[in-house]
Amino acid sequence: MILLAKAALTVGGTLVLAGAYTMREGVIRIDVDEYRAGGSHVHMWVPAAAVPMVLHFVPTEHLRHGSEQARQAMPILRAIVKELKKYPDTEFVEVDDHDEHVRIRTQGARLQIDVDAPDQKVHILCPLSTIEDVTIQLEEHGPAA
Amino acid sequence: MHDRYKILFNRTALIATTALLLSPLGTLAQATAAPASSIQSSSERATTSVSKDRWLHVRVISSDSKGESVRVNVPLELAEKVLPAIHQDRIHDGKVKIDNAHVNDVDLRALVDAIRTTKDGEFVTVQSNDCDVRVAKQSNHLIVHVLDKQNSKKSEVEVKVPMKVIDALFSAGKDELDLVAALHALSTQGDTELVSVKDHENTVRVWLDSKNVTD
Numbered sequence: 001m002i003l004l005a006k007a008a009l010t011v012g013g014t015l016v017l018a019g020a021y022t023m024r025e026g027v028i029r030i031d032v033d034e035y036r037a038g039g040s041h042v043h044m045w046v047p048a049a050a051v052p053m054v055l056h057f058v059p060t061e062h063l064r065h066g067s068e069q070a071r072q073a074m075p076i077l078r079a080i081v082k083e084l085k086k087y088p089d090t091e092f093v094e095v096d097d098h099d100e101h102v103r104i105r106t107q108g109a110r111l112q113i114d115v116d117a118p119d120q121k122v123h124i125l126c127p128l129s130t131i132e133d134v135t136i137q138l139e140e141h142g143p144a145a
Numbered sequence: 146m147h148d149r150y151k152i153l154f155n156r157t158a159l160i161a162t163t164a165l166l167l168s169p170l171g172t173l174a175q176a177t178a179a180p181a182s183s184i185q186s187s188s189e190r191a192t193t194s195v196s197k198d199r200w201l202h203v204r205v206i207s208s209d210s211k212g213e214s215v216r217v218n219v220p221l222e223l224a225e226k227v228l229p230a231i232h233q234d235r236i237h238d239g240k241v242k243i244d245n246a247h248v249n250d251v252d253l254r255a256l257v258d259a260i261r262t263t264k265d266g267e268f269v270t271v272q273s274n275d276c277d278v279r280v281a282k283q284s285n286h287l288i289v290h291v292l293d294k295q296n297s298k299k300s301e302v303e304v305k306v307p308m309k310v311i312d313a314l315f316s317a318g319k320d321e322l323d324l325v326a327a328l329h330a331l332s333t334q335g336d337t338e339l340v341s342v343k344d345h346e347n348t349v350r351v352w353l354d355s356k357n358v359t360d
Contacts, residue, residue: 072233079230083223090357094216 026110026127033121048130055137063141070138078135081128085109198222199332200357204350218357221332228325239325240317257315260287261308287311293344300344307334 028051032042055063067074084106093104101116109129115122199221207213228239235242243253260268260282269280277292289304313330317323331353340351 075230075232076227079227080223083220083226087220087223087357090218091216092218094214096212096214098211098213 026130027125028127028130029123029125031121031123035119035121039120048127051130052133052137055134060141063138067138067141074135074139078132078139081111081132081135084111085128197355198357199334200354201331202350202352202354204348206348207346208348209346220357221328221353225325225328225332228328236324240321240323243320243322254315254319257311261312282308285309296345298345301342303341305337305339307331307337309333 026048028044028046028048030042030044030046032040034040070077088106088108091103091105093102095102099118101114103112103114105112106128107125110125110127111131113122113124201219201221201224203215203217203219205213205215225239228236232238263282265282265284267279267281269278271278275293275295277290277294279288279290281288281290285308287304287306287308289302291302293300293302307330310327310330313326314322314324316326334353336352336354338350338352340349342349
């Protein structure tokens with residue numbers, strides 16, 4: 001019984017620490033709904049902390065390929081993300097058509113992109129630190145690295 | 146007695162473990178519920194917040210049946226930091242290359258220098274049945290005003306740029322415009338409307354102030 005309690009306490013403690021770390025890093029939320037025949041419906045909640053960890057397991061050649069594709073955009077993206085952190089809860093772009101709505105804003109330390117159109121809805125909420133981590137890792141695997 | 150302590154310890158350990166396991170779920174629930182309330186509170190903050198940052202706003206409002214509108218709010222500091230990171234075509238290190246061929250052999254630098262040293266006044270005034278054009282220097286601002294009367298529905302364009310910004314723009318080397326320097330000069334200016342376009346379909350405004358939201 002004592003052994004069971006100790007094991008449960010250890011597992012519980014580990015899970016709590018992992019949960020706390022995950023919550024601190026935030027969650028990436030992606031919702032995509034395409035309203036057409038065969039359209040995609042994607043709803044994902046991914047712990048942001050998992051993304052840089054997962055990138056470590058991506059084969060180097062794939063990372064290098066991705067890095068080459070986005071080579072020009074990486075420094076710009078990194079600069080934007082670094083600056084966006086200084087502007088929490090700010091509306092940057094808002095486009096309203098009579099049936100379409102696009103919004104790019106920061107919600108705390110997260111980037112929020114919302115697209116509402118009659119044929120599709122896209123909602124993305126991603127911690128800025130995660131975007132920064134990904135760009136750093138992609139840059140590290142770039143051609144110059 | 147010893148058995149009683151053992152049972153008590155075991156129960157305490159199990160309760161503690163259950164509580165520990167459930168606590169992240171509570172945090173997750175809070176995190177899930179938070180966005181709705183944070184959107185509200187953030188929008189409340191946004192409408193009232195006035196910071197010392199300088200913001201460039203662009204607003205396009207279409208008066209057609211669709212009622213399209215575009216609102217862009219850019220902190221000048223952000224633009225100043227991001228521009229040097231762009232290296233594409235003619236833009237490098239926050240500077241944009243201008244081709245001599247595109248300015249019809251006009252020495253822009255000399256022109257700007259001449260305008261700067263000239264006193265306030267009107268440089269160009271054209272009044273015709275089709276359109277009115279006015280280019281003037283007024284209170285250290287270069288003002289361009291165009292009123293198009295060609296169509297039955299008039300359109301009006303007004304551009305008002307501080308001379309300091311124009312100076313900064315031309316402060317780079319030959320055939321280059323220094324966008325970062327211009328933005329920096331712009332950030333030292335007070336609240337001002339830079340561009341205003343009004344026609345029968347659209348209203349466009351570009352202005353500078355300290356608010357992080359449009360009106």
